[in-house]
Amino acid sequence: MSRPVKPVGLGFGLLGTTNAAPITDDSAEKMFAAAWEMGIRRFDTAPLYGGRLSEERLGRLLRGRSRDDYVLSTKVGRYRGYAATVVNPMNNPGDWHDYSRDATFRSVEESLKLLGTDHLDIVFVHDCDAHLSEALTGALPALTELKAQGVVGAIGCGSNVAATHLALLQKIELDVLMVAGRFTLLDQSAADLLFPFCLERGVRVELAAPFNSGILATGPDVEATRFDYQPPDAALRARVRAIQAICQTESVPLKRAALHYSASHPAVTRLVLGLVHREALRSNLEDLSSPVPDRLWPALEPLGIPDPTESIKR
Template structure:
């Protein structure tokens, strides 16, 4: 039993400074060339990633390909200093938030300059979890203005918190959401109220971070594995071991199961994966193209993981 293969995009956060060393220029060029050769045409970045460094570097890569051939998104509202050191990607000291109209307009203008383009296909309000009213009053109306002018093609929200997406989608006219890590083998919180609303309203869902920052790709015992950007605790590791055991019993690698699970929900229109070496990207695409055997989701249901298609 396998969901139809859904489109895949790439996130370029690792072109900016993170809590790991940034990807060197020659490696980034090789990754981008390989992704392009594999048919990927959906690319995402944000001014947060390296304080604009990711946008700047992605802009250089995009100069080698036709603008009409790809779909590009960036974000507004959450920022850090250029090339600043990062201790915690999720809640980094020194990051700041500004969801005002003026800051939003300035942010898009700066992103366009760094990316070397005259338009964004998608603009997301970024991580407004503690600032939903400000995003509704400032950032989203400003993005709607830019959409009316043709500077932005579609607007939405990018967040790791399902409740944030739901609060915005209930009160604003959104086109697309980038839901990070909230419909995975470890966390199905987006399926409870958000995904049904998206299906009823025709809001596209791009599902990012299907590996929850890595643990669902590497498994629980890799020394560098992460869960939601942090070192996983013992309970999380034990949970992943149980999931991995079920997957092995059905002849499915954990990584393959994680990708298929996140892609299977009817609300999910695309997976967005992190930038990785060409062989890793090829492995991910091969996993998505490979079948998932009948019975896997039912066996995982015994661990309390609901069927990804929403079926009982």
């Protein structure tokens, strides 16, 4: 298999309790083994995912692997009860936020224990959209201290809101962002202000959720598909149908177009995909390794989708 156009990481949210079918330990082991076999060494989790169930299970999967062989991240600030039932992944009843200094230190300590490591390559402040002040005065200074001690390698923000990333970058230096779903065929809200700022400041961007949690992989006509974790309405399905039609005219599968679109912006240094079975992962990597014609992006512009490579051309 040839190399994807951008490096790829895996998010382990589905190892926690979610509103999707649970992944058994046996399936998780097979998925992880396949990812490792395919050369993926970048792994992300968070206390939110299953109330640390994801961290606990990922720690078991990593056991016996050399710590120098992979890049590991987790998050602080947003929490959920252990193995809690999930009704709404975006705003589940019982979730809480705590960006205080003490909570951040405690959270990192617990993550280290569950993940079976003495250091974390990256720690993101998680979904602090409505808590910017607390993150700036509590969690981020605490993470800066841990970075100085060598416990944390890099610090950043993980959020679905482009404005949150930009607001933090205007106040504090960050190493890396995990921008979820905000530069895709359906949402380019990171493009106008955030990405140029990142390029100017040398801030790395990991783009998560390039399928907007499903619909750009499955297409619009799968009843159970999701957009940002919710059922898409008829207008959104119609928009994806229009995008898909143009992709088909250019002989490009929708899923391949979605992956290449998110990967093609020069600010994006890595794509972070969700945990899937071997053949689905192989399919994603093959899509990322297969070229798309240069004419695809201009063909999509009449739908209001900007060329992701435009800043490269300038």
